[in-house]
Amino acid sequence: MKIDNPSRRDMLKSSAATFSVVAAGGIFAAPQAANAALVTNPKPLQIPTLETGRMLDGVRVFDLDMQAGTMGFFDDLNTKTMGINGTFLGPTLRMSAGDTVRMNVTNNLHENTTLHWHGFTLPAISDGGPHQEIEPGATWSPEFKVVNKASTMWYHSHQLHKTAPQVWAGLAGLIRIDDDESTALDLPSTYGVDDIPVVLMDRWFTESGQMPYEPSMHSRMMGMTGNVPLINGTVWPYFEVTTRLVRLRLLNGSNGSIYTLAFSDGRSFDQIGSDGGLLSAPAPMRALRLAPGERAEIVVDMSDSGSVMLQSVASAGGGGGMMRGGGSPAFDFLELRPGGTLAASPQLPATLVELPTASVQGVSKVRKFELQMSGRGPFAEFRINGESMKMSRINEVVEKGVDEIWEVSNASPMPHPFHIHNTQFRILDRNGQAPAAGEQGLKDTVLVNPEERVRILIRFDHYSDPDTPYMYHCHILEHEDAGMMGQFTVV
Numbered sequence: 001m002k003i004d005n006p007s008r009r010d011m012l013k014s015s016a017a018t019f020s021v022v023a024a025g026g027i028f029a030a031p032q033a034a035n036a037a038l039v040t041n042p043k044p045l046q047i048p049t050l051e052t053g054r055m056l057d058g059v060r061v062f063d064l065d066m067q068a069g070t071m072g073f074f075d076d077l078n079t080k081t082m083g084i085n086g087t088f089l090g091p092t093l094r095m096s097a098g099d100t101v102r103m104n105v106t107n108n109l110h111e112n113t114t115l116h117w118h119g120f121t122l123p124a125i126s127d128g129g130p131h132q133e134i135e136p137g138a139t140w141s142p143e144f145k146v147v148n149k150a151s152t153m154w155y156h157s158h159q160l161h162k163t164a165p166q167v168w169a170g171l172a173g174l175i176r177i178d179d180d181e182s183t184a185l186d187l188p189s190t191y192g193v194d195d196i197p198v199v200l201m202d203r204w205f206t207e208s209g210q211m212p213y214e215p216s217m218h219s220r221m222m223g224m225t226g227n228v229p230l231i232n233g234t235v236w237p238y239f240e241v242t243t244r245l246v247r248l249r250l251l252n253g254s255n256g257s258i259y260t261l262a263f264s265d266g267r268s269f270d271q272i273g274s275d276g277g278l279l280s281a282p283a284p285m286r287a288l289r290l291a292p293g294e295r296a297e298i299v300v301d302m303s304d305s306g307s308v309m310l311q312s313v314a315s316a317g318g319g320g321g322m323m324r325g326g327g328s329p330a331f332d333f334l335e336l337r338p339g340g341t342l343a344a345s346p347q348l349p350a351t352l353v354e355l356p357t358a359s360v361q362g363v364s365k366v367r368k369f370e371l372q373m374s375g376r377g378p379f380a381e382f383r384i385n386g387e388s389m390k391m392s393r394i395n396e397v398v399e400k401g402v403d404e405i406w407e408v409s410n411a412s413p414m415p416h417p418f419h420i421h422n423t424q425f426r427i428l429d430r431n432g433q434a435p436a437a438g439e440q441g442l443k444d445t446v447l448v449n450p451e452e453r454v455r456i457l458i459r460f461d462h463y464s465d466p467d468t469p470y471m472y473h474c475h476i477l478e479h480e481d482a483g484m485m486g487q488f489t490v491v
């Protein structure tokens with residue numbers, strides 16, 4: 001398949017050049033856009049409000065208002081945005097395993113929307129997918145028990161054909177789940193102090209500071225990417241570090257960018273968690289590839305007291321070039337700036353949680369999913385197993401409580417992050433090779449590279465409903481909106 005010019009590589013090159021950082025007066029000087037209008041000084045990282053909800057008859061209740069507003073990303077410019085209980089993104093919702101939660105989601109927008117609890121195991125009617133539309137002025141109040149483990153989840157719009165523009169505008173937020181196991185571990189866990197929410201995104205800003213959702217033909221094919229990196233909605237943020245160890249809860253909340261994350265001085269860090277919870281042991285690494293929808297919790301040691309930049313490093317990816325390998329853009333995301341003497345941190349535990357071995361012994365049910373792109377420009381088609389998403393079609397019926405192997409293969413020339421609702425699965429292998437340490441834990445989204453076949457071990461333990469389906473789909477939101485999505489029920 002051939003993709004139109006301009007190539008993504010050229011686009012990324014020019015954006016990197018436009019926003020390059022020059023060293024002057026400090027390790028990292030204020031970056032300035034070539035366009036004089038898009039100016040800002042480095043700003044303290046915005047930490048989303050931590051909401052613990054209110055207790056009502058033993059139920060933890062969150063009130064979430066989806067609304068339009070404006071945001072001052074740049075000096076003297078107001079950008080039209082959407083947010084939840086605010087003008088861009090939403091609060092971090094904190095809950096504990098075993099809680100029963102109720103979400104009162106009110107749609108104050110002028111269009112239909114939904115709110116999906118990404119990563120959660122929950123009843124299909126509470127999932128917040130395309131079947132749980134909320135009309136303007138209406139309130140939707142799903143209730144479910146938190147059966148997931150301590151983890152970093154998130155919530156975002158999942159409106160049919162409109163997920164990409166609505167998330168682009170800002171309809172997303174983080175969820176933090178704690179449990180007894182995580183609380184007993186001596187990990188950095190003070191929100192906003194040594195346990196930091198890090199929502200990674202990029203947005204395309206116009207000269208007037210607006211970020212309209214107007215994808216080119218190229219962006220519809222490759223996923224919408226931007227020229228300005230944002231962390232928690234902050235342009236050019238720094239975080240003042242006060243402790244020796246810092247835990248970052250990373251979410252790739254972008255529409256279509258795969259980031260290769262690393263620190264500017266090449267220091268190593270430990271990954272301690274994946275999408276659905278903590279790993280069995282810290283996994284040391286120097287770079288981490290994070291695709292849209294994926295989360296990773298990492299711990300970085302700041303005891304040397306030097307400033308360091310969390311970057312997305314330009315990479316052509318594996319497999320020979322941007323198109324085949326899924327390259328990442330060059331962005332300076334977040335400066336970690338130690339201030340004064342750092343408070344001592346407990347040593348990172350050598351082991352974290354016990355995870356059962358992912359074994360295929362006795363598993364006989366295998367389902368195959370092939371990710372497909374065909375055509376180009378206005379005739380581009382996005383399918384899974386030959387079918388584009390159709391609300392009235394149930395593609396798969398899965399039996400509750402039965403182990404299955406899902407084989408996800410990529411027959412297209414670019415990588416796709418494959419996300420499955422209502423589950424945390426385990427990656428068995430990629431083209432027969434065992435996954436890297438950071439991918440051996442609980443996952444709900446897995447990046448499938450071109451010509452790759454990823455096998456996962458999956459089971460739906462908790463709920464059944466023959467009428468309401470869950471989704472599986474590519475988490476490049478332009479692909480999802482264009483039909484790279486299917487539906488399954490659990491019976």
Ligand SMILES: [Cu+2]
Pocket residue numbers: 415416417474475476479480484
């Ligand atoms: Cu895709």
